[in-house]
Structures are given as C-alpha cells and as structure tokens.
Amino acid sequence: EVQLVQSGTEAKKPGESLRISCKGTGYIFATSWIGWVRQMPGKGLEWMGIIFPGDSDTRYSPSFDGQVTISADKSISTAYLQWSSLKASDSAKYFCARRIAGGLGLDVWGQGTTVTVFS
C-alpha cells in the first residue's frame, strides 16, 4: 500500500527551530514529487512548495519562499519541512502529498502534522 506517514504533533515556542518529516512507503520515493500544504485552524488549504526527491529540485510558493525550507533524503524515503525561527502565526496543520504520476493532482496524502507555537 502506498502511504505517506508524517511525524507527530509538535508544541514549540516562538523563535525555536523545527523540522517535521514525511516518509513514503510502498513506492519508489525518488521518482515522485512531494508537496507541502498548510491549513491554519478553520481555514483553507495553502500551497507551500514541492520537491522532487530524485534530484532535490525544489519550488516554493512566493508566500512561503524564505520562510521555510523543504528538503528530502531519498536514501530513507523522507521529505522534510523546516523552520529556523518559528512564529505564532506558523501554528497550523501541515500536510505532505505525492504528485500523481502523469498528472498534476496530489493523489496520496499524509495524515498531517499539527504544529502549535505558543509562548
């Protein structure tokens, strides 16, 4: 079964760093783009960026460029989303998702990682 399994809930303070993960199983991880999506409490989906694990080609939404870093380690089939200095406004649920082969939809989604930043 093809799955994306994300790391668990995080509670952090403003200014702290954080890296959350997304591990792919059941397919060749290096050959499919992995995207990251933010959903703030009670709000809609926001596109953050996408990475091709095979060569780490990465594209960012203008809204998130410079605010987060997307990376991947194909040797362990894992993609990452990281912050160097969290803000309260980063509190949200973050999803990773795989781009479907031969198309541009996101066909497999992780369960989401909830990040809460509070002082």
Add this chain to the structure above:
Amino acid sequence: QSALTQPASVSGSPGQSITISCTGTNSDVGGSDYVSWYQQHPGKAPKLLIYDVNNRPSGASLRFSGSKSGNTASLTISGLQSEDEADYYCSSYTSSGSTFYVFGTGTTVTVL
C-alpha cells in the same frame, strides 16, 4: 498569486446534482489543463477526486466529474449522498511564479 475563487457554500438534497465552480485567470485555470479537485472531511486529510480537469484517480467515485470552460472549472456531484457533506477545494497549475499550484478558497457542501 491569488487563490482561485469558489463559492463559500453549496447545498442540495439527497439524490440531486450540484455543481461547484472555481474561477481563476489566464495564468492558471484558463491557461492550464491541470485542474484538480479535493474533498476534505473535518479533521481528515484531503482526498483527490479529479485531476487534470476531468480524470478520476483509481478508486474515485463515478459520481464526481470535472469540466472547464475558459477561466472557470467546475465539479459536479451527481446523486448527492450524506457522506458528500464536506469541504471541497479546487487547485490549478499556475504559470505565475516558480510554484506549481494554487488552491481555491474552498466550498462547504451541505446535504439537506
């Protein structure tokens, strides 16, 4: 880039058909064959319903269909069922900037 515009809410009775619109620009919906639709139940991850305007992924229900005309894409749900009550989001490839996607504002479907 700005989010694609969807109606905030759409409702229908069981068995009816409803349509959700998704309006963009020539830089996204109008200039792309890459429009997707997602369903999200509360507390759950989104689920792909339609990709590349009118293609269903493996296992997706035939009751969901997609189309596009100009800068507006549409999702039609036929034979509305209680389990269709959820939030729906469109997404499109965008040629604006270096990113791949832009999402719609989201539509809440209520089954009366």
